[in-house]
Amino acid sequence: MPPWAWRPVAAVTVGTIAFGVLIDSLGLALTMIVSMTICALGSLETRWSEFAWFMAIMLALGLGTFIWLLGMPIASL
DSSP states (O other): OOOOHHHHHHHHHHHHHHHOOOOOOOOHHHHHHHHHHHTTTTTTOOOOOHHHHHHHHHHHHHHIIIIIIOOOOOOOO
């Protein structure tokens, strides 16, 4: 059995905690960028050009869904 991969577990945990801590002070967009980048650091195989496209799509979906469609009182920037 292979050894436990702690790097991805730690990165996702820290990214989730960072999202909860930063959402009120940085707003949704910057918090999503920070937390997704932390999670991406969990893998040595991350392709940063593909990650940039993924982050742009997720930002558009996140802001579109929570700010404009649902009208949640979260600062966008």
